[in-house]
Amino acid sequence: MLHKLNFRINKKLFRYLSYDILIVCSMLVVFGAMNIYSDTRKHSVIPYFKLQMSWLVICLITVGIIILIDYMVIANYAPLIYWASVILLIFNHFMGETVNGATGWISIGSRAIQPAEFAKIGLIIMLAKKLDDMEGKINNFKNFFILCFYAFIPMVLILIQPDMGMTMVCFFTVLGIVFIAGLDLRVIFGGLTGLLGLIVVIWNSPLMKPYWKGRLTAFVNPEAYSRDYSFQLKQSLIGIGSGGVTGLGYGNGSQYLFVPESHTDFIFAVIGEEWGLMGAIFILLLYGYLIVRFIHISKKSKDIFGKIICVGITSSFLFSIFQNMGMTIGLMPVTGITLPLLSYGGSSMLTNFIGIGLILNIGMRRKKINF
Numbered sequence: 001m002l003h004k005l006n007f008r009i010n011k012k013l014f015r016y017l018s019y020d021i022l023i024v025c026s027m028l029v030v031f032g033a034m035n036i037y038s039d040t041r042k043h044s045v046i047p048y049f050k051l052q053m054s055w056l057v058i059c060l061i062t063v064g065i066i067i068l069i070d071y072m073v074i075a076n077y078a079p080l081i082y083w084a085s086v087i088l089l090i091f092n093h094f095m096g097e098t099v100n101g102a103t104g105w106i107s108i109g110s111r112a113i114q115p116a117e118f119a120k121i122g123l124i125i126m127l128a129k130k131l132d133d134m135e136g137k138i139n140n141f142k143n144f145f146i147l148c149f150y151a152f153i154p155m156v157l158i159l160i161q162p163d164m165g166m167t168m169v170c171f172f173t174v175l176g177i178v179f180i181a182g183l184d185l186r187v188i189f190g191g192l193t194g195l196l197g198l199i200v201v202i203w204n205s206p207l208m209k210p211y212w213k214g215r216l217t218a219f220v221n222p223e224a225y226s227r228d229y230s231f232q233l234k235q236s237l238i239g240i241g242s243g244g245v246t247g248l249g250y251g252n253g254s255q256y257l258f259v260p261e262s263h264t265d266f267i268f269a270v271i272g273e274e275w276g277l278m279g280a281i282f283i284l285l286l287y288g289y290l291i292v293r294f295i296h297i298s299k300k301s302k303d304i305f306g307k308i309i310c311v312g313i314t315s316s317f318l319f320s321i322f323q324n325m326g327m328t329i330g331l332m333p334v335t336g337i338t339l340p341l342l343s344y345g346g347s348s349m350l351t352n353f354i355g356i357g358l359i360l361n362i363g364m365r366r367k368k369i370n371f
Helices: 011-016 019-040 048-068 071-076 078-095 115-133 141-159 164-180 185-203 210-220 231-243 267-300 304-328 346-364
Strands: 097-099 102-108 111-113
Touching: 011 346, 019 048, 019 267, 019 346, 048 346, 071 078, 071 115, 071 304, 071 346, 078 102, 078 115, 078 141, 102 115, 111 115, 111 346, 115 141, 115 164, 115 304, 115 346, 141 164, 164 185, 164 304, 231 267, 231 304, 267 304, 267 346, 304 346
Parallel strands: none
Antiparallel strands: 097 102, 102 111
């Protein structure tokens, strides 16, 4: 059934809008912006704090637009959204800007966008649409092959940028989707085993970039690479360790100044030094609250499309949080994954809020409104 694009909304739907999610998300962004300011105010002329707060306003407006549209209308445009994101990735391959060894940015004036972030959203929407069309029958071989086909295209295009971090995010997002969709566990474990074999092959091929090998090797043995690949990790550990339980106090940290990309990928090092263990627990509680609310809305969704959208967004959030925090304390290899809502970055924040807007949309329309 086709749903027409209509920006009119019944006011009764706002009874079911999860305002608490918006409040918690805004709290995370503001807290992140405070730490970005503390980190950059002495050594950068770029007004990162103002830019981050400007992005928050843009993101909240974007969420407002998304919730005005019935999410089943968005389902009708799933192929357009997906293929547009794929085309953007292809365009990026030829015209993108190389940053830190990866051609992952398209410049627009003085700013830049990261196509892989938008491709992640397009992938989630497309898989949700396909599973809805399949009535959730994921263990049918033809259906499973179709899902793999749509997952494979953007992931390969992101991998050849090369962006290992975003490839990992997309992979674990897809893994979360197929697991919740009910894919046979034998297929999942068989696929993971095959993936390990593929990693061995890629490791010994030209596709494996030297700095990827360096980062993974440094993750296993950081002391041997303390001057190059594990330099970030070493400085991050010193900063977080010096924060102790209560931190050194807002604006009193300094170790993070020696951590490259501390306002983006390593913002957790700033938080750990200035706010200590208590600051880390605070943001973990906020993240935990969001994840629980996302799962609750997923369970209450009235259809497969809405459920899978929520699962995909939740999986993306979970892995990004685990990977980013893990790499700052030596539990995961260093990749260019931002900490959702806390790290500086317009593309990252916008796509996270797009995902949040979709979840709020699904939650608002979880039941039929009686007139």
